Amino acid sequence: xxxxxxxxxxxxxxxxxxxxxxxxxxxxxxxxxxxxxxxxxxxxxxxxxxxxxxxxxxxxxxxxxxxxxxxxxxxxxxxxxxxxxxxxxxxxxxxxxxxxxxxxxxxxxxxxxxxxxxxxxxxxxxxxxxxxxxxxxxxxxxxxxxxxxxxxxxxxxxxxxxxxxxxxxxxxxxxxxxxxxxxxxxxxxxxxxxxxxxxxxxxxxxxxxxxxxxxxxxxxxxxxxxxxxxxxxxxxxxxxxxxxxxxxxxxxxxxxxxxxxxxxxxxxxxxxxxxxxxxxxxxxxxxxxxxxxxxxxxxxxxxxxxxxxxxxxxxxxxxxxxxxxxxxxxxxxxxxxxxxxxxxxxxxxxxxxxxxxxxxxxxxxxxxxxxxxxxxxxxxxxxxxxxxxxxxxxxxxxxxxxxxxxxxxxxxxxxxxxxxxxxxxxxxxxxxxxxxxxxxxxxxxxxxxxxxxxxxxxxxxxxxxxxxxxxxxxxxxxxxxxxxxxxxxxxxxxxxxxx
Amino acid sequence: xxxxxxxxxxxxxxxxxxxxxxxxxxxxxxxxxxxxxxxxxxxxxxxxxxxxxxxxxxxxxxxxxxxxxxxxxxxxxxxxxxxxxxxxxxxxxxxxxxxxxxxxxxxxxxxxxxxxxxxxxxxxxxxxxxxxxxxxxxxxxxxxxxxxxxxxxxxxxxxxxxxxxxxxxxxxxxxxxxxxxxxxxxxxxxxxxxxxxxxxxxxxxxxxxxxxxxxxxxxxxxxxxxxxxxxxxxxxxxxxxxxxxxxxxxxxxxxxxxxxxxxxxxxxxxxxxxxxxxxxxxxxxxxxxxxxxxxxxxxxxxxxxxxxxxxxxxxxxxxxxxxxxxxxxxxxxxxxxxxxxxxxxxxxxxxxxxxxxxxxxxxxxxxxxxxxxxxxxxxxxxxxxxxxxxxxxxxxxxxxxxxxxxxxxxxxxxxxxxxxxxxxxxxxxxxxxxxxxxxxxxxxxxxxxxxx
Numbered sequence: 001x002x003x004x005x006x007x008x009x010x011x012x013x014x015x016x017x018x019x020x021x022x023x024x025x026x027x028x029x030x031x032x033x034x035x036x037x038x039x040x041x042x043x044x045x046x047x048x049x050x051x052x053x054x055x056x057x058x059x060x061x062x063x064x065x066x067x068x069x070x071x072x073x074x075x076x077x078x079x080x081x082x083x084x085x086x087x088x089x090x091x092x093x094x095x096x097x098x099x100x101x102x103x104x105x106x107x108x109x110x111x112x113x114x115x116x117x118x119x120x121x122x123x124x125x126x127x128x129x130x131x132x133x134x135x136x137x138x139x140x141x142x143x144x145x146x147x148x149x150x151x152x153x154x155x156x157x158x159x160x161x162x163x164x165x166x167x168x169x170x171x172x173x174x175x176x177x178x179x180x181x182x183x184x185x186x187x188x189x190x191x192x193x194x195x196x197x198x199x200x201x202x203x204x205x206x207x208x209x210x211x212x213x214x215x216x217x218x219x220x221x222x223x224x225x226x227x228x229x230x231x232x233x234x235x236x237x238x239x240x241x242x243x244x245x246x247x248x249x250x251x252x253x254x255x256x257x258x259x260x261x262x263x264x265x266x267x268x269x270x271x272x273x274x275x276x277x278x279x280x281x282x283x284x285x286x287x288x289x290x291x292x293x294x295x296x297x298x299x300x301x302x303x304x305x306x307x308x309x310x311x312x313x314x315x316x317x318x319x320x321x322x323x324x325x326x327x328x329x330x331x332x333x334x335x336x337x338x339x340x341x342x343x344x345x346x347x348x349x350x351x352x353x354x355x356x357x358x359x360x361x362x363x364x365x366x367x368x369x370x371x372x373x374x375x376x377x378x379x380x381x382x383x384x385x386x387x388x389x390x391x392x393x394x395x396x397x398x399x400x401x402x403x404x405x406x407x408x409x410x411x412x413x414x415x416x417x418x419x420x421x422x423x424x425x426x427x428x429x430x431x432x433x434x435x436x437x438x439x440x441x442x443x444x445x446x447x448x449x450x451x452x453x454x455x456x457x458x459x460x461x462x463x464x465x466x467x468x469x470x471x472x473x474x475x476x477x478x479x480x481x482x483x484x485x486x487x488x489x490x491x492x493x494x495x496x497x498x499x
Numbered sequence: 500x501x502x503x504x505x506x507x508x509x510x511x512x513x514x515x516x517x518x519x520x521x522x523x524x525x526x527x528x529x530x531x532x533x534x535x536x537x538x539x540x541x542x543x544x545x546x547x548x549x550x551x552x553x554x555x556x557x558x559x560x561x562x563x564x565x566x567x568x569x570x571x572x573x574x575x576x577x578x579x580x581x582x583x584x585x586x587x588x589x590x591x592x593x594x595x596x597x598x599x600x601x602x603x604x605x606x607x608x609x610x611x612x613x614x615x616x617x618x619x620x621x622x623x624x625x626x627x628x629x630x631x632x633x634x635x636x637x638x639x640x641x642x643x644x645x646x647x648x649x650x651x652x653x654x655x656x657x658x659x660x661x662x663x664x665x666x667x668x669x670x671x672x673x674x675x676x677x678x679x680x681x682x683x684x685x686x687x688x689x690x691x692x693x694x695x696x697x698x699x700x701x702x703x704x705x706x707x708x709x710x711x712x713x714x715x716x717x718x719x720x721x722x723x724x725x726x727x728x729x730x731x732x733x734x735x736x737x738x739x740x741x742x743x744x745x746x747x748x749x750x751x752x753x754x755x756x757x758x759x760x761x762x763x764x765x766x767x768x769x770x771x772x773x774x775x776x777x778x779x780x781x782x783x784x785x786x787x788x789x790x791x792x793x794x795x796x797x798x799x800x801x802x803x804x805x806x807x808x809x810x811x812x813x814x815x816x817x818x819x820x821x822x823x824x825x826x827x828x829x830x831x832x833x834x835x836x837x838x839x840x841x842x843x844x845x846x847x848x849x850x851x852x853x854x855x856x857x858x859x860x861x862x863x864x865x866x867x868x869x870x871x872x873x874x875x876x877x878x879x880x881x882x883x884x885x886x887x888x889x890x891x892x893x894x895x896x897x898x899x900x901x902x903x904x905x906x907x908x909x910x911x912x913x914x915x916x917x918x919x920x921x922x923x924x925x926x927x928x929x930x931x932x933x934x935x936x937x938x939x940x941x942x943x944x945x946x947x948x949x950x951x
Contacts, residue, residue, distance in 0.1 A: 065540075156543060174501070174524040174545040174561070261558075385532055 001478060004059035006072045009159075011054025012149050013076045013141055017083055018048040020136055021129070024087070027206075028125035036125035039090030047083050067471060069158025073142055074472035077460055080141055081105045084133060093126040098449050105456045107133030108141075109463035110347060112220020112315040112432035115444035115452065120225055124206065130221045131210035137463065138217025138247075138345035139187050140164065146180040162468045166342020166350055167392050172255045186254050187345070191216040194243045201235040211316075215243045218346045220315030220432035227440065229318035234301060237318055241308040245278060248312035248340030269380050274311075274341050274351045281307045281335060288328045310335045313347035315432020317440025329435060333422065336429050347430030347462055349399065356384055356392045398466050403428055406458050410451045423447070427458040500524070500863060501565045505551030505581045506572035507534040509828065510596065510621060513852040514569060515544055518859060526560040529572075552580045554588060562589050567862065569855060571596040571619075582615055592616040592862060594855060598623070600740055600769075617858055621851040626741035628850060629824050632843050633727050633797045634749060636822050637717040642705070642876050648919060649912050649935065651681065651705050651876055652713060658700040661719070668694035678716050679921050680706045681911045681937045682881050689880045691907040691939055705876070707911055707921060727796040727822060728752055733781030733811055734802035735762050738826065738847070740770070742799070747771045751797075754790060756781040782807055784814075792819065798842075799824040812841035870944065871933065881937055883911070886946040888932040893947050900924030903951045908938040910949070 021044045028037035064072070081104050087093075088100035094116065102115045107130050119127065136144070140163040146156060156176050161169045172179045191212050198208040210223045224230045228240055249271055256265035265271075285303040293299045302319040309316045310332050321332055339348010356377055363375035377384040406424040415423075415437065422434030423444070433440045447455070461469045500523045504515050507529035515525055515538055525544040528551040529535050535546035549556035551570065562568060568585040570578035575597045582593035594617045602609065603623065610618050631641040635652060642651040656662050662670045667680055683690045684703040690696065698704070708716060730746060732739050735757030746753050747770070754775040757763050763778040770776070779786045781802065792798070798821045800808035805827050812825040823842030836844065861872040872885040888895060894902060899910055899922055912935040913920040913928065920926065928934055928946075936949055943949065 157539060171545040174526045174543075176543050178524075 011051045014047045014051030024125040024129040027128040031124040036091045070468040070471040073162035074468040108137035109459040110217040110219040111430040131213040134217035134219025135213040218314045228316045244308040244312040248346040250341040250343035322439040427455045428462045505570040622737035625847040630745040663700040678708045730797035
């Protein structure tokens with residue numbers, strides 16, 4: 001284990017977070033919230049100085065491998081969450097640290113589950129920071145790090161692999177730095193476009209920015225208790241719904257469109273499947289809930305927004321689906337598992353993984369019928385490597401195990417069955433709302449500290465796609481590397497060479 | 500620069516590494532996903548699994564914005580096809596590895612007609628390097644530039660040499676015009692010497708000379724290492740094939756030991772009859788002595804197995820005074836290898852990589868200036884720039900001694916219609932010449948910049 005590089009990267013991560021916290025400072029200044037201003041400034045100052053000390057000296061050994069990559073990603077996310085929760089407590093917005101931590105993790109992991117009964121009592125700065133964490137967590141803090149810190153060698157790809165969602169992470173450009181910059185620029189542009197569209201519709205600037213942050217990261221924190229439904233404005237809902245679907249699509253496809261590879265982009269199997277699932281789900285839900293809303297327009301408005309919100313793992317609500325019939329509720333739970341496309345900011349298992357799982361299952365059936373047949377799993381006409389299929393299966397099994405264990409622990413809180421199961425499912429897949437007391441109009445306030453910790457773990461595991469956290473917590477990787485010091489003998493040889 | 504490399508084997512990955520270290524943006528293509536994984540994990544390059552000859556795969560690799568396309572798969576024909584497709588569709592520079600001896604005589608033709616920028620034959624280049632080591636055993640290093648047309652030899656001035664303590668014009672005397680000292684290294688510093696520069700014992704001098712003169716020059720200035728006549732080569736692969744041809748042309752007596760009978764028959768049929776070919780195991784002590792190992796002046800271990808080569812060279816080096824050359828394919832455990840007494844080592848994959856890197860540098864440096872090519876010589880401390888002399892230049896037709904040249908600058912070679920001229924004070928630069936200038940100064944953009 002190369003500890004010096006881990007410290008170095010963590011230092012940078014802290015500084016990035018410090019920089020990100022300057023925005024809520026500005027907000028606090030504008031709205032004249034002195035307590036918030038000072039609590040954010042103190043956190044900024046401390047994390048800036050500590051971070052600076054950590055990355056001041058560039059380590060000699062800059063090599064790191066998969067295990068360092070996973071460990072540093074897991075550690076970074078834990079650290080930014082721990083630090084990100086501090087201003088909430090200092091300013092008194094959220095007095096309990098665990099609640100603040102839950103809120104921050106829910107923000108960074110783009111889950112959007114709140115454990116506050118009333119968000120309207122929060123200061124503007126706190127609300128802004130809550131939404132901003134969605135935006136940072138959506139594309140990833142280490143991907144951002146890669147855009148500004150020059151890393152040596154191909155090792156830095158390990159960071160991107162560990163943080164970016166999806167079974168296979170592809171570079172858009174030869175250099176990882178350029179790839180990261182392109183991703184962030186596209187991300188920023190899409191966010192700004194959404195924000196402008198919301199402003200055109202007459203939404204207040206503060207709300208427009210916060211909701212755009214929430215949509216871009218597919219998070220789901222709103223700035224009012226009523227959420228997006230509170231505006232009761234079809235235009236806002238449609239803009240947000242369309243952008244939720246858009247942010248659930250692989251960013252690689254936007255890059256293809258930018259580089260004029262239209263054919264390739266439109267042929268992408270995962271995106272097509274994703275859009276088909278969205279369409280089918282909207283139709284199915286609409287047919288099912290038509291009797292509640294009565295008119296076609298109203299039905300489509302509610303079902304489109306809800307389906308887009310759940311499949312992209314955003315979690316904004318305009319309709320309380322607790323009141324929907326059983327079929328629609330079941331469908332929503334399935335959409336939670338499904339999630340968005342790989343390489344997007346969305347959560348869930350990812351459409352690509354589901355496709356690989358289903359396809360590989362079907363090849364097994366084929367194989368049973370024709371024991372000597374040779375079958376391969378294909379995506380976009382290309383063979384999916386056996387390694388990837390294996391990883392996807394392992395991912396599925398590990399996820400189910402974590403969900404099972406988490407459900408058992410949460411069940412000590414003695415909630416009704418729907419709340420117990422959906423709380424874990426929604427956190428694990430970074431969605432936001434569940435069924436029952438944690439539905440679109442409910443929150444996670446009543447959970448015990450233990451359950452909150454378990455859900456925090458689930459949210460992080462879901463966002464980082466399990467492996468980094470499990471690797472981080474496995475004892476085997478935490479050993480020191482032993483290397484022979486530059487021996488006298490080899491030094492002499494070097495000298496001779498110079499002569 | 501944006502560079503696409505097809506083929507991720509030994510050579511491909513080494514080239515990728517070297518070019519990456521020079522700061523280029525690289526995309527590699529290979530059919531083997533494992534090979535791609537290995538490279539992309541070690542370097543910040545993009546990897547694509549697929550057939551590099553397919554236009555769509557090339558497009559995916561970004562060939563449209565590429566400045567250079569390199570094909571180094573194991574298959575010559577595939578390399579050529581890759582380059583053809585890339586070249587026809589995007590007009591970028593292309594380099595192909597072509598190493599089958601059958602194509603050797605057609606190299607120029609293939610390059611010209613197919614429009615490739617360069618053809619690289621690692622085995623041939625390795626053989627060239629080995630032959631240089633045998634031809635000029637006194638030189639501690641042989642550098643080449645201007646596409647191998649100019650050889651730059653490096654030697655150390657021994658104590659008591661007639662060169663020591665004298666100014667260059669005085670020391671060279673009659674030899675001036677045949678030999679030109681381009682650079683002198685002293686205590687880690689590099690000088691571009693003028694005629695009045697005083698040499699000292701212990702200086703490392705780099706000089707250009709015509710091929711036939713070097714021997715005499717070494718002898719005259721007190722470096723005497725027995726001339727090599729008889730050479731034994733163990734292993735009969737492609738390098739041996741090329742090497743035997745080259746050495747045969749220079750009048751060496753060559754003996755090849757090869758295990759495989761069929762290969763022996765092929766070599767016997769294609770090599771000059773002066774080359775003796777023995778069918779037997781080169782690691783058999785008995786056989787080595789039977790074939791007069793102890794009377795050899797030179798010995799090259801060129802089998803396909805690094806371990807065998809190293810053992811053989813160690814053995815020969817311990818038992819004879821021959822100049823030993825060892826071929827090493829992999830450069831793992833390099834530090835250990837450097838400690839071993841195995842004579843000169845040759846790494847074919849590094850030779851290829853170096854050639855490509857120097858080509859890329861030349862390409863990069865010639866963009867936006869009148870420099871045709873730029874080479875780094877003497878451990879990258881000196882720049883050798885190639886200029887084309889156009890009609891308007893102020894240096895045309897004036898003897899070099901009458902030109903006010905910059906300090907630390909030397910006209911070291913003039914290519915007049917394919918003939919290399921080593922200039923003296925009376926030489927003039929004519930229109931149409933290609934002039935090679937050695938200098939430690941940077942930023943020269945035009946031939947007239949050599950004037951002070």
